[in-house]
Amino acid sequence: MGETVAAPVRRVRTQDQAAAVVGRIGAAQVQLGRLKASLDVAVAQANLAFETAAAPLRTAIAADTELLRGYFDANRSTLLTGGKKSVALSTGMIGVKKTASKLVVADVDALLKRLEEDRKLRRFIRTKSEVDRAALLAEPKVAVTIDGVSIEGGDDAFFVKPLMVGTT
Numbered sequence: 001m002g003e004t005v006a007a008p009v010r011r012v013r014t015q016d017q018a019a020a021v022v023g024r025i026g027a028a029q030v031q032l033g034r035l036k037a038s039l040d041v042a043v044a045q046a047n048l049a050f051e052t053a054a055a056p057l058r059t060a061i062a063a064d065t066e067l068l069r070g071y072f073d074a075n076r077s078t079l080l081t082g083g084k085k086s087v088a089l090s091t092g093m094i095g096v097k098k099t100a101s102k103l104v105v106a107d108v109d110a111l112l113k114r115l116e117e118d119r120k121l122r123r124f125i126r127t128k129s130e131v132d133r134a135a136l137l138a139e140p141k142v143a144v145t146i147d148g149v150s151i152e153g154g155d156d157a158f159f160v161k162p163l164m165v166g167t168t
Contacts, residue, residue, distance in 0.1 A: 026162025068094055 012018045072079065072094055079087045079094075086095025105111050115121045136143040140151050 022160055022162050025160050026164060029162060030164065072096075 012021055080096075084095075085097060086093050112125065115124050136146075136149065137151065143149050144151060
């Protein structure tokens, strides 16, 4: 990986010079690919090391949490007096908290139909209006006549695509 990048040409004046510049770009892209692959391997190794070290800790935390849950459930009435939801211990707290409510709908289409049929329940239907950007782009001549609408881009963009030789 100790390859060096050749000094850049100040101006490309010939097709041969252009080919050489494209070749340098390709070589640099190959080096970037190798660096990225090396990074990916290092990240994967670090993740594996972390997960290996974390697994027994997670298991111990889960087991100890269950031990505390058993104690808490057995002694809840004496631990939570006066409307309290938690108990302060010398090393931390244990307690209960309300979980977020979650709506479960078995058949969304059937529910929507029922809500639409009952005038009193229509308030539970959300109607969303939004601009159809694809339709505007499909008719750009009409779209640009609308106040506040402009279309940007659509121009030729320069690109360089080197032949990827020696990527392995």
